[in-house]
Amino acid sequence: MSSILNKLIAVVGEDYASNRQEELFTYSKDLGTAPPQWPEYVVAPKTDKEIQKIVLLANEEKVPIVPLGGGMTLAGLALPLKGGIIIDLKRLDKIIEVNPESRYMVVEAGISNGKVTAHLHNHYPRLMHSEPGAPPAATIGGNLAIHGQGDLAHPYGFNSDMVNGMEVILPTGEMIQLGSCAVGSGWYSMQPLPDLKFFSGWNGTTGIITKVSLKLFPNKKFRDNDLFVVENEELVPEILYELTHLGMTEDLISSSAAIPPLMNKLHHISINIAGDYEEEIEFKRHMVFDVALSKFIRSGTGGIGNLAGEWPRPQVSKSSDWKKGGGFEYVGAIIPVSLYPECYRQGARISEQHDIPYTILGRVIGCSHAMMFSWSYAFNRADEETVKHARQALHETDDLVMNLNGTIWKPAVYGQRLMMDRMNKNTLELMGKIKTLLDPNGIMNPGNWEVNR
């Protein structure tokens, strides 16, 4: 048995470390189009102390380590591009504290979004966190590591803006704390210490997030999901502007898709409304439809698609079966809302060229400050031709984002390179220096954000 495996077993126990083909195979793939990348070891630690030991071991042996949460990014970001040890963080899943008065909760970073939602629902029904539309197995740490966004993105921004503190194990094994917790004052604020936030958006290349203080927000008693439908995509930015001016809604998403036919070439703007009283909901609905959107209704350019629908639970993974084949991947981009129409048109075009039913979606971030726009491409895992088409469509979409002056979100390696090629040279150099400073042995998820390639 290899000596590294023995050492890993000594840290986590026999059940949670492996170099057998079954585990290596399983972790060599993610859900998207990326070709397999084989790790040499897989390890599933339970505590931050165990993680520290693994990081120290990796430095000693100069073996790459790749942190893995839910593995749901689809973009190959947690695949071991240079081999090494996958650290599956999902056993790091404790809820450490909930502070309802100060509206935060401290969790271990491998906890699933599903568990956080269920815990709040069962024990603190007046509180919620911003849950991404990803399958509920997506972890809090993984989502922060890629600057994710959830169903409170419109009122409160990116999920990485909703953090009150963090504990991180650096690539050299030291544990650091960020925010008020760093001075032992509890986990209630990220400010006012000097900013040291080098961990969100870095794809685990600068450290392993082990604890997070998540901001919580009021969870109103009643919530419903309304739909406003337009045919002309040019109207979507204006509609969203009106709605964000009104400021009475939670999640705002505009989407369009070839399947089901009901959505084809139409733009469904999903408007989530919440209130503690029925009257509050009714008043908000009145303000949304009779005031903010009335001119579109009166002019016949927009109509109400549905009122008081169920608050939708993430169900997007169904689109993975549109090619009857268990796969889809999407390019996400952070764009100005005004780019929505062009992004939609170009996306539909790229999809058509690759014979993939088009699926696009734009979620408002902040007060129409930006939008996360996604282009999804389904493929059939058993048909390599369709995988190639999806991969090609993804690359073309990455190029498109750059051409439209968007910014690729959670880019795969191809997109990372496009972004770094365009990046301000001094900024890029600083990224390189930070990586070298934090990770002198270059062991943290190498291949991602490779500044000095």
Next chain:
Amino acid sequence: MTLSEYKYNDIIHRCFRCGYCKFPTDWDDVTNCPSYARYRMESFSSGGRLWLIRAWVNGDIQWSEHLTKIIYSCTSCKNCVEKCPHTFSDDLVNMVVAAKTELIKIGKIPKPVKDFLENTQLYGNPYGISAKKRADWMEDLDIPAYNGHDYLYYVGCDGSFDPRAQKAARATARLLMSAGVSFGILGTDEISDGNEVDMLGEDGLLEYLAQKNIQKFSKLGVKNIITLSPHSYNVFKNKYPDFGGQYQVYHYTQILAGLIKNGKLKVPDTSGISITFHDPCFLGRWNKEYDAPRKIIQSFKGMTFNEMARNRKGALCCGGGAGNFYTDFLGGSDESPARIRIREAVDTRADVLAVACPNCLMMLEDAAASEGSEIIVKDISEIFFPE
């Protein structure tokens, strides 16, 4: 090697591995797939297992003992079927069972599975105990051999041979007798029902057992069957019709609930005792019977009943299904599903963890001992007879 005969070649690639299948109904945790709860490696999750099976079937990975352990650690609990959002979800467990069938065809199965199947074939039970002892569970009970009674009471292998499950078999028989139900048993003529054999992928042996049982039932004129085990209930109800055996099948909790409703059964006084209930997969998720056991418990005098956090279709399996009570691929750890389940039962502050399945009874009582817990694991039928 490619296994062109694998039955689900045309759909197995459709699993996206999105992980919904790890959750209970309320998203409480990623640990509702018992084998994933135990090992916490993606390879042991429902999606991971399907991807591995596909890789093996396609010749992308080779057979190994570890692969067979991963495949056989699936307990057929159907949590994945319950949670998967896709249209092919009904076939998720079938895809694993079909892989087990392929392993059997090439004769490369783990030793405990081989023993289980061989014993069942040779002795009619997985324990390898002589059929002559099959009626010993009765002790001093005077139960007639089935002879045109209203019901056949089918005890099953666990109730017949496992000392702990035998107590539940006796308690159930005593209740049926006290309520004046007309029933008889097969005694030493009883053989395995074949449910576990089916879940282990041995479809040939299932067919053999089913045909033998059906012949016997036909000869005796059996029309109505009461089973002690939800596993027997499942196979009689859902599989035997494929072999020409049509019966009115009842799990004993359904009969008891009816007897209580009609005032034919005296309910026990459980004042001062707090009870929680563990749903057996083959009664619950497989056959959608969640109410009968609860109706019984809720009829008890002075009862306090608290649900576990994961219950009904979101219940965590005890880890004993698909022969795992015997093959034990999920044992040996604090994170064994049965031990997790005991901790959840303890969280309800229950004095008694009620079960309605001999398999769960064996698994959970062992787990309570390993946990050093004082919670008492009892079959529902046993609660009628306070010690």
